[in-house]
Each structure stands twice: as structure tokens, then as C-alpha cells.
Amino acid sequence: METRKTKLGVDHPSTLTSMANLASTYQNQGRWEEAKQLEVQVMETRMTKLGVDHPSTLTSMANLASTYRNQGRWEEAEQLFIQVIDTSKTKLGVDHPSTLTSMANLALTYRNQGRWEKAEQLFIQVMETSKTKLGVDHPKQLEVQVMETRMTKLGVDHPNAEQLELQVMETRKMKLGVDHPDTLTSMANLAFTWESIGQHAKGINLLQICVIKQRRVLGPTHPLTISNDSTLLEWQTTHLAIKA
Known part of the structure; x- marks a missing residue:
């Protein structure tokens, strides 16, 4: 990342990719604040260079929203996921894998907030679309999320x-x-x-x-x-x- 900043510039696509990869590593280590700082830089630069509706920009926004969710910043995560979903539906389609991933992450955010009905409805929507587009074996994890959401809503x-x-x-x-x-x-x-x-x-x-x-x-x-x-x-x- 540092070498690319020096040789290519801080806003070069390859530099931004390296920054995003490092942020992902921080996420995997649970170093949320460090991940967030890098993700904000990547997102803002891509917004300026590529536009708010470019797929790479949307990926950056979704990554930042996931970090917010992992930090317990539910409202910020929710707002950013909704923005990503609305743009993704228009640019990529409602059944695009990236759109579905953001919808599933928004459902998780709703569940984190105790908004069980909205979480369950969104999980089911993603699961049914995934079965149609990707096959019945793909959304097994979604089925687990639906089941867990229902369990939490119904009680022990x-x-x-x-x-x-x-x-x-x-x-x-x-x-x-x-x-x-x-x-x-x-x-x-x-x-x-x-x-x-x-x-x-x-x-x-x-x-x-x-x-x-x-x-x-x-x-x-x-x-x-x-x-x-x-x-x-x-x-x-x-x-x-x-x-x-």
C-alpha cells in the first residue's frame, strides 16, 4: 500500500485496492476502528473519482457499513446499507449477488436492533431470490439466519x-x-x-x-x-x- 501511494498516487485504483485489502485484514482481526478509518478513505476517494453509483464505490460503502455493524453502530450501518441497496437495485439489479449480500447484512442489522419482523422478512426475501438465481444449496446460511431470527422473536x-x-x-x-x-x-x-x-x-x-x-x-x-x-x-x- 505504501509503495503504491508513492509510485502511483493515493487515489490510484491499485492503491485503493491495497487499502481495501488491508482494511479487510483489520476486519478479520477485529480491529474495527483501524478498518473503519481506511474504509472511509477508500469510499470517499472512490466517490470522488468514480461516482457514488460505481460498483467499486458501492463495495466500499458496503464494507464500511459492515464495519459499523460490527462496532455496534447500528443506525449508521442501517443508513449506509439502505443507500447501497437502493443504488445497487438500480445499477446492478434486485437479484445481483452484491445487492442480495447488502440486503442480508441489513437484515442482520435489523436483528441486532431487535427489529425481528423486518429482519425476518428481509432474510426470507433474500433467501427466496438466492434459491432462484443461485440454486437451492446456496442460501443455507440464510436459512440458518431466518431460523435464528424466528427463534429470538418467539422466545426460548x-x-x-x-x-x-x-x-x-x-x-x-x-x-x-x-x-x-x-x-x-x-x-x-x-x-x-x-x-x-x-x-x-x-x-x-x-x-x-x-x-x-x-x-x-x-x-x-x-x-x-x-x-x-x-x-x-x-x-x-x-x-x-x-x-x-
Whole structure:
């Protein structure tokens, strides 16, 4: 990146590609603020050089929106995803893979905000379009997201809650990896289910593992880390008092 800045200039397409790749690496490491700073630079430069509706600009906007979501900046993520989706539908089409990816990410943002109905509707829309365009085997992860959203909306008292949560968690471990933020969300959800049905030790142990990973992957100040850390302390204190 630094060599390209010197040899080609800071706004050369190859330089911007290197910056975007480095930002992606920061994202994978959970270094959200560093990723955000680079993504803002790339997005603003591409807007100026290529225009707001260029596919490369839209990719930059979507990447920044994903970083905002991972930082817990739900409203900023939502606004940027909506802008990307509206432009992508016009420029690329409603069934283009990039449009569908942004729609799925917006659905995740809605779910993060507890807006279950909107999340579920959007997930289903993406899943059905993906089946038509990409084949029935492609949207398996979307089906998991729909199932998880429904589970969260219906609550832990829903029949087979534990089995469904286990299935979601194991699928994400296999498809995304054990440290992926979505996998960690599934772990937390299963821990909440176990706690709610009286399996306190299992719930505490799983949430403890989840929090340790979230501190490392998301950072100690991320809203999800803080929330789960607080819940874990509450559970540990409550059940210690009960035992005493």
C-alpha cells in the first residue's frame, strides 16, 4: 500500500485496492476502528473519482457499513446499507449477488436492533431470490439466519428451542468458524436458552466461553461484549447466592 501511494498516487485504483485489502485484514482481526478509518478513505476517494453509483464505490460503502455493524453502530450501518441497496437495485439489479449480500447484512442489522419482523422478512426475501438465481444449496446460511431470527422473536419457550439453537451454533461453527461474530452470537443465544430452562451451569459455562472470545474478537467495549459480560456476572452472582 505504501509503495503504491508513492509510485502511483493515493487515489490510484491499485492503491485503493491495497487499502481495501488491508482494511479487510483489520476486519478479520477485529480491529474495527483501524478498518473503519481506511474504509472511509477508500469510499470517499472512490466517490470522488468514480461516482457514488460505481460498483467499486458501492463495495466500499458496503464494507464500511459492515464495519459499523460490527462496532455496534447500528443506525449508521442501517443508513449506509439502505443507500447501497437502493443504488445497487438500480445499477446492478434486485437479484445481483452484491445487492442480495447488502440486503442480508441489513437484515442482520435489523436483528441486532431487535427489529425481528423486518429482519425476518428481509432474510426470507433474500433467501427466496438466492434459491432462484443461485440454486437451492446456496442460501443455507440464510436459512440458518431466518431460523435464528424466528427463534429470538418467539422466545426460548418455543418448542424445540434448545435443539434449534444447537443446530444454528454448530452450523455456524462449521461454515464460518468458531470465532466468527455470528457464531459467537449463536453461542450466547444457546447460553440464554439453557439459563432460561434451568440448566444454569451449562448456560454460565457457555456464556463465559463466548464472552472471552468476544473480548478478543469484538473488543471489550463492543455493545455485545459489554451486554454479555454484564449478564454473565449477574448469573454468576445470582447462582452463587442461591448456593450459599
